[in-house]
Amino acid sequence: MTTKPGTARYRRILVKLSGEALLGNEDYGIDPVILKRIAGEIRDLTQMGVQVAIVLGGGNIFRGAGLARAGMDRVTGDHMGMLATVINALALQDALESLGTYARVMSALRINEVCEDYIRRRAVRHLEKGRVVIFGAGTGNPFFTTDTAASLRAIEINAEILLKATKVNGIYDSDPVSNPDAKRYARLTFDKVLNDRLNVMDATAIVMCRENNLPLQVFNLFHAGDLMRIVQGEDVGTVVSADP
Numbered sequence: 001m002t003t004k005p006g007t008a009r010y011r012r013i014l015v016k017l018s019g020e021a022l023l024g025n026e027d028y029g030i031d032p033v034i035l036k037r038i039a040g041e042i043r044d045l046t047q048m049g050v051q052v053a054i055v056l057g058g059g060n061i062f063r064g065a066g067l068a069r070a071g072m073d074r075v076t077g078d079h080m081g082m083l084a085t086v087i088n089a090l091a092l093q094d095a096l097e098s099l100g101t102y103a104r105v106m107s108a109l110r111i112n113e114v115c116e117d118y119i120r121r122r123a124v125r126h127l128e129k130g131r132v133v134i135f136g137a138g139t140g141n142p143f144f145t146t147d148t149a150a151s152l153r154a155i156e157i158n159a160e161i162l163l164k165a166t167k168v169n170g171i172y173d174s175d176p177v178s179n180p181d182a183k184r185y186a187r188l189t190f191d192k193v194l195n196d197r198l199n200v201m202d203a204t205a206i207v208m209c210r211e212n213n214l215p216l217q218v219f220n221l222f223h224a225g226d227l228m229r230i231v232q233g234e235d236v237g238t239v240v241s242a243d244p
Contacts, residue, residue: 007048007232008045008049008231008232009232010050011049011051011160012051012052012053012127012157012158012159012160013045013051013052013053013159013160013161013162013163014052014054014055014150014153014154014157014159014162014163015042015053015054015055015165015227016054016055016057016150016162016163016164017055017056017057017221018056018057018059018146018165019056019058019059019061019085019088020057020060021038021057021060021165021167021221022060022088022091023060029060029061030060035091035095036095038092038095039095039096039098039099041224041228042054042096042132043096043099043100044228045227045231046101046130046132048231049130050231051127051128052127052132052133053123053127053132053134053135053153053154053157053159054092054133054135055134055135055138055146055149055150055153056085056088056089056092056134056135056136056146057085057088057146058081058082058083058084058085058146059084060084061087061088062080062081063077063081074143075142075143078138078142078143079109079142081138082137082138082140085137085138086105086107086109086111086114086115086136089115089134089135089136090105090114090115090136093105093132093134096132101132102129102130102132103132104123104126104131104133104134105134105136106118106126106134106135107135107136107140108136108137108140108141108149109137109140111137115136120157123135123156123157124158127157133157135149139152144204145204145205147164147202147204148204150162150164150201150205151204151205151206151209152208154214155212155214160215161214161215161216162209162214162215162216162217163217163219163227163230164201164217164218165220165227166200166218166219166220167220167222168220169184169219169220169223169226170184170186170219170238171184171185171188171193171198171200171218171238171240172184172185173196173198184238185238186235186238186239187238187239187240187241188238188239188240189240189241189242189243190207190209190216190241190242193240194206194210200216200218200238200240201216210242215239215240215241216239216240217230217236217237217238217239217240219236219237
């Protein structure tokens with residue numbers, strides 16, 4: 001499929017952002033500079049008519065699995081992690097609205113005083129009206145990652161592609177930070193990702209994408225403009241799909 005410059009290849013997308021993506025140069029919490037840049041790129045997509053949904057992690061604030069390994073009850077830790085994702089979602093909503101872009105936070109946990117409950121039909125309606133929808137609190141269940149939440153929500157809202165933002169420009173056969181000779185894949189199948197344990201997302205998320213024929217594209221969040229280039233159909237990062 002070819003796309004003219006300045007036009008969108010996709011009508012509806014879901015972007016998965018890790019909590020660490022919001023750290024920027026900070027040791028903890030949210031870097032306002034990074035938050036504003038991410039919000040600006042998302043605003044630019046909506047101005048092209050792209051419907052954008054987002055799932056955020058909470059690792060910049062709290063990781064439930066980490067404290068569970070230290071002895072905390074896993075369910076309690078995961079619930080704390082879910083609340084951290086809502087904090088990030090509210091911050092991104094505020095950043096988007098400061099740029100004139102309408103946004104709604106929808107939580108899988110009931111927190112009616114600060115955001116909406118997640119209701120699939122309402123989420124789709126928000127998207128159709130041009131609002132950015134930010135999904136918080138993961139799936140609302142312990143033992144499931146925000147990667148799985150991203151796959152689930154993307155499938156539920158009929159997104160055309162799931163875009164996973166990372167710190168590297170795609171999927172490699174080994175760690176590119178420690179191995180300068182690591183090979184980047186341009187395209188992969190879901191089966192190869194699972195069989196080779198490439199660890200770009202957890203196995204549950206990958207299987208859900210495979211079973212529902214939802215393509216996944218991995219890109220470097222810190223390369224300004226890559227999100228726009230992907231939506232315009234350019235070859236950026238790594239594409240994972242059913243066919244090579």
